Amino acid sequence: MGQKDVGELYKRLDTTTALLKEDLDVSYMDALIETSENILDGGRVKVENGLPQQQTRDQLSTQYGQIKLGQLNTDEIRQAMQLAILRGERTDLIQANHQMTPDSIGFLVAYLLEALADLPSDGTLLDLTVGTGNLLYTVLNRLQATNKTTLTAYGVDNDDTMLALAGVSARMQNLDVELYHQDAISDLVVPQVTASVADLPIGYYPVDERAASFATHATSGHSYAHHLLIEQSMRYTAADGFGFFVVPSLIFKSDEAKGLTKWMTTATYLQGLLNLPQELFGSEAAQKAILILQNKGPHAKQAQRIMLGEFPSLKDQAGFRRFTTELAQWKQENLA
Structure with a gap:
């Protein structure tokens, strides 16, 4: 395990967050929370009022199937989450404090x-x-x-x-x-x-x-x-x-x-x-x-x-x- 695994998890987080951000029309940070909840729920996609759409659900399920949290140590998971949050700070223009x-x-x-x-x-x-x-x-x-x-x-x-x-x-x-x-x-x-x-x-x-x-x-x-x-x-x-x-x-x-x-x-x-x-x-x-x-x-x-x-x-x-x-x-x- 190492930086390659951190990069791989970050890529999955970022890809699924972007899918949800677009489909649900929410901020990057809110979409990141949603995708993290889905991952913690064993990769099950939360659906509310028919969203996300079926095509997005299928894409999300494919991505979630590639995530193996159990193969990473805690600090590797933290680093991948940190990279996703940094992306969110830039995307959502988070204030300095x-x-x-x-x-x-x-x-x-x-x-x-x-x-x-x-x-x-x-x-x-x-x-x-x-x-x-x-x-x-x-x-x-x-x-x-x-x-x-x-x-x-x-x-x-x-x-x-x-x-x-x-x-x-x-x-x-x-x-x-x-x-x-x-x-x-x-x-x-x-x-x-x-x-x-x-x-x-x-x-x-x-x-x-x-x-x-x-x-x-x-x-x-x-x-x-x-x-x-x-x-x-x-x-x-x-x-x-x-x-x-x-x-x-x-x-x-x-x-x-x-x-x-x-x-x-x-x-x-x-x-x-x-x-x-x-x-x-x-x-x-x-x-x-x-x-x-x-x-x-x-x-x-x-x-x-x-x-x-x-x-x-x-x-x-x-x-x-x-x-x-x-x-x-x-x-x-x-x-x-």
């Missing part, structure tokens, strides 16, 4: 979580901005493959199309994920978790009355959604638990940074801020970083030296090996 987290960033979040968080075998993960699930599922698949553990995850999003895609993707990969259609800043029904991850949307949160109950709310006007989401994620993360957040590299340079920093240093331990490789971004202003927070608890302490710096280029294997050694040494000196 709804675009999925690239694999490269997901891999680095997973790597840090694995290296620093010491998740138990029954660990739980939370993503309050789960979207189509690519970040959460990249992390889950990597942790489960390397640690041979079975983790439970929870995802929250207020976009029902994105959440439906996350749902079919999780079922195809056979992941233990519970998804909730909610405003992530409201009172949530998710339990306390071992660790949190999120690729945070940048912008203002419109409901000032709700934001007012957060320490990170703005002193006047709308609050930054990403500040509130960081605070909310750590509220639902257990004592000693870590949060790994993809944020703008200049997060501490904004006008509202003072309130964020005050909350962070009183409610949590700020353990690190690592810039993602610049090659992943079109400009320095667009560069993002991974913010590492840890909740206070009996086994947590503030690192004497906060981890600051930048990941080496993903093409620089020797540099990445040096980085992993330095990270292990930092953990030994600061968190052990």
Whole structure:
């Protein structure tokens, strides 16, 4: 199995999605949800009000007959779904805050979580901005493959199309994920978790009355959604638990940074801020970083030296090996 199989599954997903999009006159994303549901239903084509037409049904059945999910591992299925969703983002002109987290960033979040968080075998993960699930599922698949553990995850999003895609993707990969259609800043029904991850949307949160109950709310006007989401994620993360957040590299340079920093240093331990490789971004202003927070608890302490710096280029294997050694040494000196 490998890239050829990923490409083959993607081709079947894309072909069947295009057939349904045309026949049902729906968006690419909606057609992708429909075709995924059909695949999960053993290749049976859902028919409603006589649609899709018989000719399309026959073409779909032929395509579904070629799909062998059982011959692919979970991450290959995730990659094929990711390619189909990327196609959908371009076709449906999805807004920037709804675009999925690239694999490269997901891999680095997973790597840090694995290296620093010491998740138990029954660990739980939370993503309050789960979207189509690519970040959460990249992390889950990597942790489960390397640690041979079975983790439970929870995802929250207020976009029902994105959440439906996350749902079919999780079922195809056979992941233990519970998804909730909610405003992530409201009172949530998710339990306390071992660790949190999120690729945070940048912008203002419109409901000032709700934001007012957060320490990170703005002193006047709308609050930054990403500040509130960081605070909310750590509220639902257990004592000693870590949060790994993809944020703008200049997060501490904004006008509202003072309130964020005050909350962070009183409610949590700020353990690190690592810039993602610049090659992943079109400009320095667009560069993002991974913010590492840890909740206070009996086994947590503030690192004497906060981890600051930048990941080496993903093409620089020797540099990445040096980085992993330095990270292990930092953990030994600061968190052990």
